[in-house]
Amino acid sequence: MxxxxxxxxxxxxxxxxxxxxxxxxxxxxxxxxxxxxxxxxxxxxxxxxxxxxxxxxxxxxxxxxxxxxxxxxxxxxxxxxxxxxxxxxxxxxxxxxxxxxxxxxxxxxxxxxxxxxxxxxxxxxxxxxxxxxxxxxxxxxxxxxxxxxxxxxxxxxxxxxxxxxVFPFSYAEYRGITHSETTKQSYIHYMESGGLPELFVLPNEDTKRNYINAVKDTVLLRDIIQRYSIKDPKLLEDLFVYLVNNASNLLSINNIANYMKSNGRKTTYDTVANYISYIEDTFLVHKAERFDIRGKETISGNGKYYVNDLAYKNYLYSGFGYGIGYKLENLVYLELRRNGYDVSVGVMRNKEVDFVAKKADKILYVQSAYLLVDEKTIKREYASLESINDSYEKIVVSLDDITLPQNKGIKHVQAWLLHTLL
Missing domain, CATH: 3.40.50.300 (P-loop containing nucleotide triphosphate hydrolases)
Structure with a gap:
């Protein structure tokens, strides 16, 4: 003793x-x-x-x-x-x-x-x-x-x-540990790397890639495969890869199960649903349910999944097509969650609002856009927010070099300054 x-x-x-x-x-x-x-x-x-x-x-x-x-x-x-x-x-x-x-x-x-x-x-x-x-x-x-x-x-x-x-490092924490300025360039570097704390003491990209792979394997093995006696570990990992590479897309369990079957995997809806719920339980990914803004109720079925850290995408599956706009949306989701908001995907008839964020009696409507390059893009990104008939705060987040003036009560904020509004 x-x-x-x-x-x-x-x-x-x-x-x-x-x-x-x-x-x-x-x-x-x-x-x-x-x-x-x-x-x-x-x-x-x-x-x-x-x-x-x-x-x-x-x-x-x-x-x-x-x-x-x-x-x-x-x-x-x-x-x-x-x-x-x-x-x-x-x-x-x-x-x-x-x-x-x-x-x-x-x-x-x-x-x-x-x-x-x-x-x-x-x-x-x-x-x-x-x-x-x-x-x-x-x-x-x-x-x-x-x-x-x-x-x-x-x-x-x-x-x-x-x-x-507890989430991986925020952009503000990233700036603190790397001694970076608050700029678009440093934000994009943050977006293209990751926020897991131990990444910042590793010497090179290969070491970081091996580390991220080891973290992924440890979580899948110790927290899921061993805990739940998973019979098909390869399917579990394939589902994780699928969720990472389809982050920010609207998905349903049924569609994911059909995709796996179309690729020769013998599985069922229930198995896919269970495996994905286990992945969620370990905080590797988060699901945002759809929310009917007019009806004020959650819509079951389709939802969006967001990766807990973009390092999985950047270091393990970077070869798959994945636009910077999707990464930005993922980071906006994480920033809202870090700041204590419950986050849903907003639905308005045939329109979608990226995020309905709620904290106590505060509500934010947030639209994420890569770049507001022209009048047509601006009109499209603002349209969903304009159609919401209440007085809660509405924000468009983008990577533009300049901040646009307030438009019909809708604020525009550069992504690297989002935390100042939350």
Whole structure:
């Protein structure tokens, strides 16, 4: 058991040790920190390698700089082999008791459990420690599956947790880590590379390509194939490739299944639907449902899929036809989601609005366009927004070198400045 404690010491902030903190993601840390000093469980979810571990450690470090004793911080990452001995919630409970016996921390203890879904019956641990009124604990946990807080646990912890979805680097964060200016050129470079944090410490394009491929393989294998005992791993990967190469296009499960069958794949509608839902659960792709703007209701069936990071397209499948306008639309979707909006594809009779973005009582209608090159293009891109008869904000986002004046209440914004409006 002593060697288990030594593993804890290695990864924690005790005795002046400061684990790697990485690039400070202040957008997340400041938001999470507002929810501290209570019994709410702070839950970080997002794709593997999107930076959840660094953010957890940054929050822990921020607690320390605010005056919390480092010995009151307990951190483990279940991705590290040093913690392979923690199989289930009982093992984790024993480890915490060992930590308390060794350090005897006074006052509230802050528990940071990274990739907690790798601990069997972790829900029992979270529920128990969240409700323990004999000692004072505050829990911060992370996971790489969107369903980790569904079902029974959501019922057990009803009203006692808050979720933060972590995305790869935004354009603003990209500028921060690369020390770039806010320009069209740097935005296009961001668009043609990717936002997964570890990309920025790799030396060359080949290494980055191998890294992105390894991330993809790890997610598909560990988070889907092994978890759900997938019988056709090749179909799973083919579906991921199809979604990446058709991002920003209107798709239906039926059409995707028919496409796979036309290419000689033996599959069914249900299999395709299940496999795609698993891919969504790992945050590799996101689905935007269609929304009837007049009827104010979601339309089932067709929808659009967006890639969580364009690195998959840029480094793995760049040979497939894929216009820059589609990449721009993907980045606009991600920027809206990062800023806390629920995002749908807007439908108005025979017209489509790229995004209906909602946050609390705020609604944005957003149209994404590569370039507004002439009067005909401008008229086409503005037409859908003009047909909406309400007073919510309407925006057209493009890569134009100049900003067009406001037109019938519709704002035009250059893509690299979108974050300033959100």
């Amino acid at each position: 002593e060697e288990n404690f030594n593993s804890l010491k290695h990864y924690n902030f005790w005795d002046g040790n400061v684990p790697l903190l990485g690039f400070l993601r202040e957008h997340y840390t400041s938001t999470i920190f507002k929810y501290t000093d209570n019994r709410l469980i702070k839950v970080l979810v997002g794709q593997r390698r999107a930076g959840k571990s660094y953010i957890l450690r940054q929050v822990a470090h921020q607690l320390i700089t605010s005056g919390i004793n480092p010995e009151n911080i307990f951190y483990i990452n279940k991705e590290f082999i040093d913690f392979d001995f923690v199989h289930n919630y009982k093992d984790l409970d024993k480890l915490i008791k060992l930590y308390k016996a060794k350090l005897n921390p006074k006052g509230k203890i802050y528990l940071f459990i990274d990739e907690i879904q790798n601990i069997v019956e972790w829900e029992r641990f979270a529920n128990s420690y969240a409700q323990d009124f004999t000692d004072s604990y505050e829990l911060f946990i992370s996971g790489s599956n969107s369903k980790m807080l569904s079902g029974e646990l959501a019922t057990l912890l009803s009203g006692r947790y808050v979720t933060f979805e």
